[in-house]
Amino acid sequence: MAEGDSLVRIARKLEPAMLGREIVAASAPNPRSTLRQHARRIDGKRVERIETRGKHLLIHLDEGLTLHSHLGMNGGWRVDEGRGFGKPDRSAWLLLEMAGEEGSVSATGGSPLATGSRTTRVAQFGGTTLRLVRTVELARDPRLATLGPDILAPEFDQVAAAARLRVSPDEVGVALLDQKIVCGIGNIFKSEACFEARVDPWRPATSLAKGAGGEDEAIRVLETARRQMQDAVETGKRPGRIYKKTGRPCPRCRAARIRSRGQGEDNRTTYWCPNCQA
Numbered sequence: 447m448a449e450g451d452s453l454v455r456i457a458r459k460l461e462p463a464m465l466g467r468e469i470v471a472a473s474a475p476n477p478r479s480t481l482r483q484h485a486r487r488i489d490g491k492r493v494e495r496i497e498t499r500g501k502h503l504l505i506h507l508d509e510g511l512t513l514h515s516h517l518g519m520n521g522g523w524r525v526d527e528g529r530g531f532g533k534p535d536r537s538a539w540l541l542l543e544m545a546g547e548e549g550s551v552s553a554t555g556g557s558p559l560a561t562g563s564r565t566t567r568v569a570q571f572g573g574t575t576l577r578l579v580r581t582v583e584l585a586r587d588p589r590l591a592t593l594g595p596d597i598l599a600p601e602f603d604q605v606a607a608a609a610r611l612r613v614s615p616d617e618v619g620v621a622l623l624d625q626k627i628v629c630g631i632g633n634i635f636k637s638e639a640c641f642e643a644r645v646d647p648w649r650p651a652t653s654l655a656k657g658a659g660g661e662d663e664a665i666r667v668l669e670t671a672r673r674q675m676q677d678a679v680e681t682g683k684r685p686g687r688i689y690k691k692t693g694r695p696c697p698r699c700r701a702a703r704i705r706s707r708g709q710g711e712d713n714r715t716t717y718w719c720p721n722c723q724a
C-alpha cells in the first residue's frame with residue numbers, strides 16, 4: 447500500500463533512471479490507461495525534477511508539463527533493469543523509455559545506443575491517478591491544493607500540524623488519514639503510530655491534550671508517525687507490531703488481544719490494544 451514512505455522510496459528509485467534524461471519513447475499500452483490519447487505528447491520531454499507530496503508523485507518535465515500520479519491501494523512504479531518489469535508491458539498505464547545518459551538524443555539525431563549508453567525503461571502499473579498537466583495548473587488542482595503539511599517534508603512543523611489535528615471533528619484514527627490535516631499517513635502508520643504513542647484511535651481528535659506537564663498527545667502521535675515513516679524510507683521496512691495482528695496478544699502489555707474494526711466513513715480497518723492505548 448502506497449503511503450508517504452513508499453512514495454519517497456519510489457522517487458529515489460526513479461531519480462537515477464529519469465532525472466535530467468530525455469524520454470525517447472512514451473506509450474500507454476493498457477487500454478484503460480487515462481493517458482491512452484496523450485502519451486505521445488511526452489515524447490522528447492526531459493525530466494527536470496521528481497517531487498512527492500504526501501501520497502502524490504509529481505514528475506516535472508521541461509516545457510512546463512508535469513506527470514501527476516497517485517497509486518491508490520495497488521498501483522506501483524517499476525524500473526526495468528534489464529530483466530523486464532516482472533509483469534506484462536501491455537498492462538502498463540504508462541511506459542517510458544529514458545535516454546541512457548544526460549543529453550538530448552534527438553538533438554544529436556542518433557539513437558541512444560549510438561551514444562554508447564543503453565536506455566532504461568520505467569512504467570506505472572495500476573493506480574488511481576495518472577495525468578499530464580501543465581505545471582502551472584497544479585496549484586488549482588483540488589486534490590493537491592487542499593493537502594495539509596507533508597509529514598515527511600524536511601520543513602514539517604509538528605507544532606502547527608498538532609494544532610490542525612486537535613481541531614478535527616473526527617476520531618483520531620480518522621483524522622490521521624485526513625490528507626487535508628497532514629498528508630502522507632496511510633492505514634498502516636495510522637494504527638502503528640497510535641499504538642506506539644499509546645493513543646486510543648477511537649478518541650475524538652479534540653480530546654488530544656495539549657498537556658500542562660509538557661505532555662502533548664497530538665505532537666506525540668505525529669512525531670511517532672514521522673519517525674516510523676522516516677525509518678521505513680531508509681530501511682524499506684514498516685513497523686508491524688499490531689497491523690493485521692487481530693486476536694494476537696498485545697506485544698507491549700500482553701494483557702489484552704489486538705482488536706480491529708472499520709473506522710470512519712471509509713470504513714478503514716483500525717488495529718489497537720484496548721488495554722494499553724488509553
Ligand SMILES: [Zn+2]
Pocket residue numbers: 696697698699700701702719720721722723
Ligand atoms: Zn496492550
